[in-house]
Amino acid sequence: MQKKKVYPWYFALVSVFIYTLLSVIPGILGICYSFTDWSAYSQYIHFVGFKNFISVFSGENDYLRYISNTLLFTFVTVIAKTGLGLLFAVALSRNIKWKNFHRGILYLPSVLPILVTGLVFTSILNPKTGFLNNFLSAVGLDFLTNKWLVDPKIAFGSVMAVDIWRGTGYIMTLLIAGILAIPDIYFEAAAIDGANAWQRFKYITLPMLRQTLAVTIVLNVIYGLKVFDMVYALTNGGPGHRTEVLYTAVYKMMSKGLYAEGTTISSVLFIFMVIIGYFMVKILTKDEVVE
Amino acid sequence: MVYTTKNKIVQIIFKNILAWFASLLVIIPLLLVILNAFKADGETINMTLELPKQWLISNFSTVIEKGKLVKSFFNSLIYAGVGTLLTVLFGSMAAYVFSRRRSKGMERLYMYVVLGMVIPVNYVTLTKTMITLHLTNTTPGIILLYMAMQTPFTVFLIYGFVSKIPVELDEAAIIDGCKPMQLYIKIILPMLKSAIITAGVLCFLNNWNEFMMPLYFLHSSEKWPMTLAIYNFFGQYEMSWNLICADVILTCAPVLIMYLICQKYIVGGQTAGAVKG
Secondary structure: OOHHHHOOHHHHHHHHHHHHHHHHHHHHHHHHHOOEOOOOOOOOOOEOOOHHHHHHHOOOOOHHHHHHHHHHHHHHHHHHHHHHHHHHHHHHHOOOOOHHHHHHHHHHHHHOOHHHHHHHHHHHOOOOOOHHHHHHHHOOOHHHOOOOOOOOOOHHHHHHHHHHHHHHHHHHHHHHHHHHOOOHHHHHHHHHOOOOHHHHHHHHHHHHOHHHHHHHHHHHHHHHHOOOHHHHHHOOOOOOOOOOOHHHHHHHHHHHOOHHHHHHHHHHHHHHHHHHHHHHHHHHOHHHHHO | OHHHHHHHHHHHHHHHHHHHHHHHHHHHHHHHHHHHOOOOHHHHOOOOOOOOOOOOOHHHHHHHHHOOHHHHHHHHHHHHHHHHHHHHHHHHHHHHHHHHHOOHHHHHHHHHHHHHHOOOOOHHHHHHHHHHOOOOOOHHHHHHHHHHHHHHHHHHHHHHHHOOOOHHHHHHHHHOOOOHHHHHHHHHHHHOHHHHHHHHHHHHHHHHHOOHHHHHHOOOHHHOOHHHHHHHHHHHOOOOHHHHHHHHHHHHHHHHHHHHHHHHHHHHHHHHHHOOO
């Protein structure tokens, strides 16, 4: 059987073409334009060498802060979602009543539009009229009330907390599937040998979950670096750029006509993610390549 | 022995407290939205979990009218629906060829496409590309964008399922005189049914929830999908949380219904890539 005839190359044409045209080419074009002074205010575009990159990394603007905010957001949400997801997954995988109810509820926020989740939380976290502060006052925990999204010191923390609220159930679901794929006999054998719950977790569950954990972390990192909807809805980068991440900054630069700056920080993200992405894709496709 | 049973009971109690606490954390915001969607104008200055004094269903009709929700519902449906159909059709064809050919070149091409799950969109140059192609503010434009965004994951997901279909089926069909297209449509596609449904449901959810692409590329309110419509409604009626909550419910209803019906496929698809049993 001739593979080339039976599985013609043009079957893949449309997918590869659209993906290349609207995803890859803009990315590469973006790298080219980041060496220019492209803006909305001039018809002409000049080559300026590394000037844009130097201005991003010299720290004279806030650009470096947008990058560090994005990395901080990614780091904190990945740790929290994975940790909490693992805790809930262990609790809800076996021997608990109502497990399908709990699983269904916890997964639910991840199917809702992220933007809508953000909008709802602007109300809940409102300092005067919001549900959270009113609730805390009502139960006598006044000292815990805060200007969640307004106070520059805690605004970014609040944004991350809402995102953890939204994303933990999804990670939990992946990890439950991973835990349920571990054969029961391992746990039974360990129980007979007298291993306690913590030992079973440490010596069976955790090692067997390595692959699943790697994948969930990869997915979370990808999401975190590209976050936009959540920040845009909750704070739109404010107060005073304290919660600004890469994509919200790019959006503002676009509307101000600062194309070269916008494309430069997009390209920094692009290059960064293609490099780590290469290894991530290797992890994701590992089993199939071996097959 | 007594010690272990006691320990077990403590464990079960702890697990249940944890589970109920987590579930409540998720339920309360949802309940807040549902209850307040039925309240009268003055009642939602403070959003509380009190029951509405009077259950006002009229909030929903007000929102549908003021928020132009009928138009944006159909916009969303077309963008998400057509985008999903085309992505899944062409994506599955690509995944099928990648998986069956297994040559060095095709393997590289597969990696190239899957890399799209990771790489970020450069919106600045994408805007330029879209303008050059005359695709901004058009329905085909947004559908093509959704296809470009969803193709990598779709190909990745279906690729795994194709390799489980025995090649002997293809060989038999070819010997019987099947053409490549016939082989794909008559033999392979039916075998891929559950993978196609899974990829389709996930693709539809992502497309329906997409906000950033319409924000950049759809400027006239006539073209807005529901996510963009609710964002603008929120801007205009910032004080009327009863109406916003009603809008939230209507915007989320399609994905919630889909979640309830297709939970198996959604969860299955999300885990298929992550867990290899």
